[in-house]
Amino acid sequence: MLLLASVQSRAGEDCQQLVGNKCASCHFVTYICPRIEKGKGTLYWKGILHDMIKEGLVATDEEKDRLVSCLADPDAKVKALCPAKK
Numbered sequence: 169m170l171l172l173a174s175v176q177s178r179a180g181e182d183c184q185q186l187v188g189n190k191c192a193s194c195h196f197v198t199y200i201c202p203r204i205e206k207g208k209g210t211l212y213w214k215g216i217l218h219d220m221i222k223e224g225l226v227a228t229d230e231e232k233d234r235l236v237s238c239l240a241d242p243d244a245k246v247k248a249l250c251p252a253k254k
């Protein structure tokens with residue numbers, strides 16, 4: 169199994185940028201917000217990524233892995249892409 173340390177090579181592209189760049193071109197990021205908020209797991213997001221690639225999403229394997237972990241375990245900046253709920 170590969171260690172995620174190699175992800176450091178993509179320094180500068182954090183989860184917020186990655187999700188914003190990769191997931192907002194066909195539909196708005198807000199479209200996926202309910203799923204982010206529900207705390208869907210890695211398997212769910214892997215399946216979604218697979219489907220999105222069939223729709224035409226272009227991402228390297230590294231970006232895919234990164235996106236899955238960004239979405240399954242969203243940090244505050246990823247959540248900030250979504251409208252705040254009160």
Ligand code: HEC
Nearest residue numbers: 190191192193194195200203216217220223224225226235
């Ligand atoms: C190339 C266009 C494209 C890109 C890029 C894209 N999507 Fe999608 N996405 C679609 C289309 C088209 C649908 C509607 C598919 C359907 O319902 O059959 C969709 C639907 C979805 C759904 C709802 C699926 C469901 O089963 O209800 C989710 C969640 C989703 N996208 C997440 C993402 C995420 C996360 C990314 C970024 C990694 C992303 N999408 C990038 C085209 C895209």
